Amino acid sequence: MKIIAWLTDGTWEACVDATAEIASPDDEVTLLRVSDPELTEGLHGAYAGLVGRGRHRHDPGDAIESASRAADEEVLAAAGARLGRPATTETRRGRLEREVVAAIGDASLLVVARDGDRSRVGPHSLGRATRFVVDHAPCALLLIWPDEPDRTLPPEPHGAPKDPGAPKHPPHGERPQPPGRS
Amino acid sequence: MQTVTAIGLLAIVLAFAVARPARLPEAVMAVPAAVVAVLIGLVSWSDAWSELSALGPTVGFLAAILVLSHLSDAEGVFMYLGGVAARVSHASPQRLLGVVFVLAATVTAALSLDATIVLLTPVVFATAAKLGVRARPHVYACTHLANSASLLLPVSNLTNLLAFAASGLTFVGFARLMALPWLVVIAVEYLVFHRFFASDLGTPARPRAVERVAAPRFALIVLALTLAGFAGAASIGIHPAWVATAGAVVLATPRVIRRWRSAGRILLETNPAFCAFVFALGIVVLAVRHHGLDPAIGALVPEHADLLGLLWVAGLAALLANLVNNIPATLVLVPAVAHSPGLILAVLVGVNVGPNLTYVGSLATLLWRQILHAHDARPVLADFLRLGIMTVPACLVAGVTALWATLQISGVS
Numbered sequence: 257m258k259i260i261a262w263l264t265d266g267t268w269e270a271c272v273d274a275t276a277e278i279a280s281p282d283d284e285v286t287l288l289r290v291s292d293p294e295l296t297e298g299l300h301g302a303y304a305g306l307v308g309r310g311r312h313r314h315d316p317g318d319a320i321e322s323a324s325r326a327a328d329e330e331v332l333a334a335a336g337a338r339l340g341r342p343a344t345t346e347t348r349r350g351r352l353e354r355e356v357v358a359a360i361g362d363a364s365l366l367v368v369a370r371d372g373d374r375s376r377v378g379p380h381s382l383g384r385a386t387r388f389v390v391d392h393a394p395c396a397l398l399l400i401w402p403d404e405p406d407r408t409l410p411p412e413p414h415g416a417p418k419d420p421g422a423p424k425h426p427p428h429g430e431r432p433q434p435p436g437r438s
Numbered sequence: 439m440q441t442v443t444a445i446g447l448l449a450i451v452l453a454f455a456v457a458r459p460a461r462l463p464e465a466v467m468a469v470p471a472a473v474v475a476v477l478i479g480l481v482s483w484s485d486a487w488s489e490l491s492a493l494g495p496t497v498g499f500l501a502a503i504l505v506l507s508h509l510s511d512a513e514g515v516f517m518y519l520g521g522v523a524a525r526v527s528h529a530s531p532q533r534l535l536g537v538v539f540v541l542a543a544t545v546t547a548a549l550s551l552d553a554t555i556v557l558l559t560p561v562v563f564a565t566a567a568k569l570g571v572r573a574r575p576h577v578y579a580c581t582h583l584a585n586s587a588s589l590l591l592p593v594s595n596l597t598n599l600l601a602f603a604a605s606g607l608t609f610v611g612f613a614r615l616m617a618l619p620w621l622v623v624i625a626v627e628y629l630v631f632h633r634f635f636a637s638d639l640g641t642p643a644r645p646r647a648v649e650r651v652a653a654p655r656f657a658l659i660v661l662a663l664t665l666a667g668f669a670g671a672a673s674i675g676i677h678p679a680w681v682a683t684a685g686a687v688v689l690a691t692p693r694v695i696r697r698w699r700s701a702g703r704i705l706l707e708t709n710p711a712f713c714a715f716v717f718a719l720g721i722v723v724l725a726v727r728h729h730g731l732d733p734a735i736g737a738l739v740p741e742h743a744d745l746l747g748l749l750w751v752a753g754l755a756a757l758l759a760n761l762v763n764n765i766p767a768t769l770v771l772v773p774a775v776a777h778s779p780g781l782i783l784a785v786l787v788g789v790n791v792g793p794n795l796t797y798v799g800s801l802a803t804l805l806w807r808q809i810l811h812a813h814d815a816r817p818v819l820a821d822f823l824r825l826g827i828m829t830v831p832a833c834l835v836a837g838v839t840a841l842w843a844t845l846q847i848s849g850v851s
Contacts, residue, residue, distance in 0.1 A: 264572075265571060266570060266642065267641055294819055294822070295577055299555075299559060301798040301807060302555055304798050304803055305793060305796075305797070305799025306551070306552060307455050307800075308455060308712050309552070309709060310462075310463030310711045316555060319560040324563070372640055373637055374640045374641075380637075383637035402641060
């Protein structure tokens with residue numbers, strides 16, 4: 257089986273651990289890293305907006321472009337070491353969600369971490385790009401939490417009249433209470 | 439006819455500055471245009487001379503600040519700030535955003551927006567990467583605060599320097615009136631950023647060992663003394679440009695003693711082409727002002743610095759800054775509101791906060807970049823633009839209201 261683990265900042269460790277746990281020795285593992293050129297393009301733009309300065313040797317967009325490539329390499333190397341088994345690596349540049357879906361190819365499993373606002377359960381626990389990947393991936397997904405969540409269900413509404421027509425849960429996106437306090 | 443010629447000259451200068459053919463410095467077109475304006479009598483020799491002498495201290499101040507920022511970077515001040523950010527944030531994305539806000543606002547206020555964009559942003563990116571934190575919110579914070587946090591001091595932005603002389607305010611007086619608007623605008627930015635980047639800021643913190651960066655004591659002390667000097671010198675009648683120059687000279691001395699040849703390179707950091715551009719643009723804008731623009735702008739700006747007048751003039755300034763660029767916008771608007779320090783400061787809120795609407799500072803530059811990159815399918819920066827729409831109007835209204843409140847309390851109008 258071909259498995260792809262999508263590694264994003266802040267959550268890649270959990271993806272690597274989950275991949276190591278489920279991959280059998282004859283599975284083929286790819287570590288995928290995608291960076292969005294929007295950030296560097298924005299900085300090129302901000303620098304171009306400084307009218308009159310006339311020089312280009314200080315463009316911070318260039319500095320960040322090379323730093324970003326170096327950071328990608330570092331993450332892939334660290335992830336390879338953490339995985340503790342042979343794996344291929346792949347780096348792509350472009351809109352995150354599109355590039356990830358395009359990278360799946362004939363893989364049968366994609367490992368993705370929830371990377372949204374973890375103080376909220378439900379749809380907000382997925383970032384925008386991850387949401388798109390979950391919705392549009394052509395393969396099976398392993399969607400993991402990057403750390404132990406306090407809880408994954410919104411609190412049970414209590415005190416509300418038992419109306420069979422009313423929704424069972426409060427609207428998505430409400431802040432969950434810490435366990436045991438509601 | 440003269441009006442058309444004057445506007446034509448300004449249009450050519452600005453178009454050249456946006457398009458930068460063959461990456462030539464903007465001054466290459468601006469200086470000849472200024473000479474032409476004087477030769478064909480659009481601006482008299484005496485007017486041109488008085489404009490140059492009025493701009494002199496401003497441009498000197500600018501040059502000194504550019505050198506001061508460069509030397510601070512060479513001494514490791516920015517690396518040190520990155521190290522402090524890494525340590526204080528404990529790898530929490532949210533805490534890092536708070537620290538980056540403080541750093542970007544302080545660097546912008548003290549060393550001008552150029553220092554934040556050119557010197558602080560790469561360090562902030564490196565810090566985020568080292569901590570394994572998503573860099574987007576932090577890098578965007580630098581680009582935004584470079585504009586919106588440049589309200590506090592006359593040195594924070596070239597626009598402030600251009601308006602400072604006309605305002606008749608002292609260095610400390612300027613800072614006192616702008617302190618509350620500065621804080622309020624930063625607070626609004628922070629709230630919007632916190633919501634806008636909730637996903638990126640929500641990833642778990644994974645603390646890791648951070649190397650301690652030794653404090654570049656000499657540079658930090660010189661910077662602190664220079665800043666204190668700005669306030670002190672003004673009270674005894676010395677222009678702060680001299681203080682900035684003194685700071686730059688003190689910071690440069692050990693380097694120059696070690697290597698004589700470095701003196702030339704340090705002098706080049708004053709960016710003579712940029713200084714020439716500011717002088718030349720001043721003359722070309724003067725030509726336009728003398729031939730029809732002054733009455734037209736005069737009819738648009740309010741008489742009194744009441745809340746409505748302040749909001750109106752800040753909105754006008756933001757609009758003009760977005761259409762062309764904030765430097766010509768300042769040169770055009772400040773003389774029209776020179777009768778009221780309150781209105782001048784409102785113009786500054788507009789021209790400093792306004793450019794965040796597009797990430798490149800003006801629609802002209804944005805359009806040009808779109809044309810330039812049409813063939814290589816550069817990304818449309820939807821996030822940057824959405825962030826601009828969410829922050830700029832709110833910051834303008836909040837900043838101007840804070841300015842109005844300050845003016846009411848201090849009795850300035």
